[in-house]
Amino acid sequence: MxxxxxxxxxxxxxxxxxxxxxxxxxxxxxxxxxxxxxxxxxxAEQESHRACIVTKRIDVDHYGNGDNVSSSTTTYYVTFELENGERREFRVSGKLYGQLAEKDQGELQFQGTRFLSFQRNV
The missing domain is CATH 1.20.5 (Single alpha-helices involved in coiled-coils or other helix-helix interfaces)
Known part of the structure; x- marks a missing residue:
């Protein structure tokens, strides 16, 4: 064998x-x-703070092989500056991202690292 x-x-x-x-x-x-x-x-305790939007950004991930991109995923982020000067970045929906602008001010609500809402001052 x-x-x-x-x-x-x-x-x-x-x-x-x-x-x-x-x-x-x-x-x-x-x-x-x-x-x-x-x-x-x-x-974590739910927190509510007066805040200002300092910046917005997107992260786009492309999926596919080589030059042939078959799909992509977009993730939206907004960075808020709280009254005490602390900055916090949260992931938000695309719809909300489009409705917000840098320098918008309002009431930010979050729980730990989880974004809950942002009510703009009109």
């Missing part, structure tokens, strides 16, 4: 297994961090 005594046939499956465990570990850590942040937000 043909028998191969090459150590590569023992090493490669071990390396593939280690890579698999690392990838699964990364996913588990990301899920645990997300759940922990969600819990912290749920236990």
């Amino acid at each position: 043909f028998e191969v005594e090459d150590p590569v046939f023992d090493i490669v499956p071990a390396i593939i297994g280690i890579i698999f465990v690392i990838v699964i570990g990364i996913f588990v850590v990301a899920i645990v961090r997300g759940i922990a942040q969600w819990q912290r937000n749920n236990h």
